[in-house]
Amino acid sequence: MVSVNGNTHESALIQVRNLDKKYQRGSEEIHVLQGLNLDVDEGEFVAFMGPSGSGKTTLLNLLGGIDLPSSGSITVAGDEISHMSGSKLTAWRARHVGFIFQMYNLIPVLTAFQNVEIPLLLTSLSKADRRTHVEAALAVVGLTDRMHHYPRQLSGGQEQRVAIARAIVSDPTFLLCDEPTGDLDRHSADDILNLLERLVKDFRKTILMVTHDPRAAERAQVSLHLDKGVLIEGQKTGR
Amino acid sequence: MKFLPFLIANLLRKKVRFIMTIGSFTIALFLYCILATIERSFNQGVEVAGADRLVVINKTSIISPLPFSYKERLTQIPNVKHVTYCVWFGGIYQSEKNFFPQQAIDLKTFRDMYPEFKVVPKYWEAFKKDREGCIVGPSTLKRFGWKVGDRIPLRGTIWPGTWEFNICGTYDGTRGDDDLTQFWFRYDYLDERRLPEFGKGTVGWYMVKVDKIDRAAEVVAAIDKRFTNSAYETKTDTEKSFAADFVKQIGNIKLIMLSIGGVVFFTLLLVTGSTMSMSVRERVGELATLKTIGFSDTTVLLLVMAEALTVGLVGGGIGVIVGKIYTLTGDPTGGLLPIFYLAPQNMITGLGLGIFIGMLSGLMPALFAMRLRIVEALRRV
Numbered sequence: 310m311v312s313v314n315g316n317t318h319e320s321a322l323i324q325v326r327n328l329d330k331k332y333q334r335g336s337e338e339i340h341v342l343q344g345l346n347l348d349v350d351e352g353e354f355v356a357f358m359g360p361s362g363s364g365k366t367t368l369l370n371l372l373g374g375i376d377l378p379s380s381g382s383i384t385v386a387g388d389e390i391s392h393m394s395g396s397k398l399t400a401w402r403a404r405h406v407g408f409i410f411q412m413y414n415l416i417p418v419l420t421a422f423q424n425v426e427i428p429l430l431l432t433s434l435s436k437a438d439r440r441t442h443v444e445a446a447l448a449v450v451g452l453t454d455r456m457h458h459y460p461r462q463l464s465g466g467q468e469q470r471v472a473i474a475r476a477i478v479s480d481p482t483f484l485l486c487d488e489p490t491g492d493l494d495r496h497s498a499d500d501i502l503n504l505l506e507r508l509v510k511d512f513r514k515t516i517l518m519v520t521h522d523p524r525a526a527e528r529a530q531v532s533l534h535l536d537k538g539v540l541i542e543g544q545k546t547g548r
Numbered sequence: 549m550k551f552l553p554f555l556i557a558n559l560l561r562k563k564v565r566f567i568m569t570i571g572s573f574t575i576a577l578f579l580y581c582i583l584a585t586i587e588r589s590f591n592q593g594v595e596v597a598g599a600d601r602l603v604v605i606n607k608t609s610i611i612s613p614l615p616f617s618y619k620e621r622l623t624q625i626p627n628v629k630h631v632t633y634c635v636w637f638g639g640i641y642q643s644e645k646n647f648f649p650q651q652a653i654d655l656k657t658f659r660d661m662y663p664e665f666k667v668v669p670k671y672w673e674a675f676k677k678d679r680e681g682c683i684v685g686p687s688t689l690k691r692f693g694w695k696v697g698d699r700i701p702l703r704g705t706i707w708p709g710t711w712e713f714n715i716c717g718t719y720d721g722t723r724g725d726d727d728l729t730q731f732w733f734r735y736d737y738l739d740e741r742r743l744p745e746f747g748k749g750t751v752g753w754y755m756v757k758v759d760k761i762d763r764a765a766e767v768v769a770a771i772d773k774r775f776t777n778s779a780y781e782t783k784t785d786t787e788k789s790f791a792a793d794f795v796k797q798i799g800n801i802k803l804i805m806l807s808i809g810g811v812v813f814f815t816l817l818l819v820t821g822s823t824m825s826m827s828v829r830e831r832v833g834e835l836a837t838l839k840t841i842g843f844s845d846t847t848v849l850l851l852v853m854a855e856a857l858t859v860g861l862v863g864g865g866i867g868v869i870v871g872k873i874y875t876l877t878g879d880p881t882g883g884l885l886p887i888f889y890l891a892p893q894n895m896i897t898g899l900g901l902g903i904f905i906g907m908l909s910g911l912m913p914a915l916f917a918m919r920l921r922i923v924e925a926l927r928r929v
């Protein structure tokens with residue numbers, strides 16, 4: 310179940326309470342998130358929508374522990390991350406979060422295989438185990454035959470699939486996607502959305518996705534709107 | 549180790565730039581090796597000088613002779629173990645630019661004084677039998693294409709006329725930087741042929757070996773005291789300080805070398821430092837992605853430092869190896885630098901310098917990468 314009213318329900322995987330984020334730009338203070346609440350259960354696929362500048366990326370960054378809130382708390386699987394120190398937070402990210410960006414953010418000098426292997430370099434897995442994991446992740450995204458291609462030799466949709474493989478290879482607790490289809494044509498975008506859907510259905514992944522595209526949002530079980538610094542519920546798609 | 553493929557991929561990102569950076573290190577380190585070799589060549593006399601050997605020269609100047617009769621008197625001074633004498637010949641082979649040192653030596657005592665030079669018995673026996681014989685160092689043999697058995701004419705500059713010598717053999721040094729250019733011939737041959745007004749019965753200088761090194765200072769004093777108020781007063785010194793004085797007269801070679809080397813390495817630092825910065829700044833987005841994935845600030849710092857270190861190590865390593873190969877081809881000046889030898893300790897220092905400059909040039913970019921804030925960096929791309 311997903312809720313945005315802040316009523317505690319114990320089972321939620323992600324619990325956000327009274328989240329505030331302010332930016333200082335010169336003398337001007339921008340209050341992006343204003344007492345935002347959110348609960349997301351395991352295995353859910355949530356879409357965030359909202360106008361440009363409404364704070365969607367800011368929210369994902371806070372949820373993923375690459376930015377710190379001005380106040381409020383974020384708890385993921387029992388870990389309160391809003392007060393973690395830099396190095397603890399880094400280790401937490403490596404363990405729990407898979408990021409997928411609009412521009413894929415692959416390392417251009419590494420092959421698809423090597424890109425997917427990166428998160429595993431931080432683990433104590435042996436070379437052979439890393440290979441097994443990378444091949445499995447690439448099989449999930451359907452790119453086994455492109456394993457040794459460099460990003461520049463792949464289409465945008467394929468690059469994004471490599472990025473998804475990189476995000477899931479270390480089996481993180483949840484995935485954060487910031488406009489994952491924003492740079493893709495309709496057809497490739499559908500492929501990516503099908504893939505994300507499969508991850509939720511078949512692998513019970515939890516996915517939080519920012520999108521501008523209503524058709525993408527439809528694929529999620531729930532879509533939420535970010536408005537004036539808080540989330541409000543959109544229509545439930547009932548999937 | 550598992551980061552190695554990543555490291556290599558990053559280094560080879562821009563191949564031309566990589567080759568240029570490596571090349572800068574190679575050239576700088578090659579230059580360092582040559583400077584170190586030249587410096588060593590000038591100082592080799594000091595390096596190889598024995599602390600237990602004294603040089604006795606005429607107080608007036610090194611080119612003024614001393615009487616032959618001093619040999620007996622020197623031998624009588626307490627703590628003196630061996631005495632030998634030499635005369636500088638200064639002959640010319642074909643042309644003046646073919647310089648190499650020649651000295652007349654005493655057959656009986658020379659080898660006691662210089663045990664570091666090895667002559668095989670066969671050669672020494674031949675030398676003993678041939679009044680016009682000579683022993684020539686391997687470098688000089690190679691330089692002029694001479695062989696044992698050849699007869700060599702030298703034009704005398706101090707003692708006029710053409711002097712012919714038969715090459716009876718060669719010698720070898722026992723240390724890497726022993727002088728292998730020398731030409732020894734017999735004092736009796738020189739003294740017999742030269743005219744009375746040209747120093748017959750004199751020697752150029754005496755070499756004295758003391759029986760205990762800690763007595764050297766006393767013996768120095770005793771020798772000079774023994775000959776005060778004689779017609780030929782002496783000036784005695786240990787071989788080491790004698791050689792050091794000689795080098796000082798040439799000028800402060802070390803300072804010149806240090807200045808050149810300093811400028812070269814400073815330039816290298818600026819060039820590679822800015823290259824490394826550029827290469828890191830191009831990758832802001834990638835570095836932020838790595839941090840997002842869970843690379844710690846320290847890991848990112850180490851990755852950048854490792855790149856810089858590798859450039860220094862590889863470029864410097866090639867430079868040192870090329871330098872060593874170059875010095876093995878021998879003295880390029882044809883005689884000015886009798887010892888053209890790159891010592892292992894210089895190679896190690898050179899390699900260390902390469903690594904050090906590499907690390908130093910990577911330090912600022914690495915700190916930049918470490919401090920990079922993910923959110924800001926991701927917004928930039």
Ligand SMILES: Nc1ncnc2c1ncn2[C@@H]1O[C@H](COP(=O)(O)OP(=O)(O)OP(=O)(O)O)[C@@H](O)[C@H]1O
Nearest residue numbers: 332333334339341360361362363364365366367368
């Ligand atoms: N580091 C920052 N310093 C100052 N202001 C910032 C900073 N980061 C974000 N903002 C501001 O916060 C607001 C929310 O930005 P955010 O990127 O979260 O919006 P968004 O909803 O993701 O927009 P878009 O749909 O265009 O991606 C914007 O007004 C932005 O200008």
Ligand SMILES: [Mg+2]
Nearest residue numbers: 365366367487
């Ligand atoms: Mg955004």
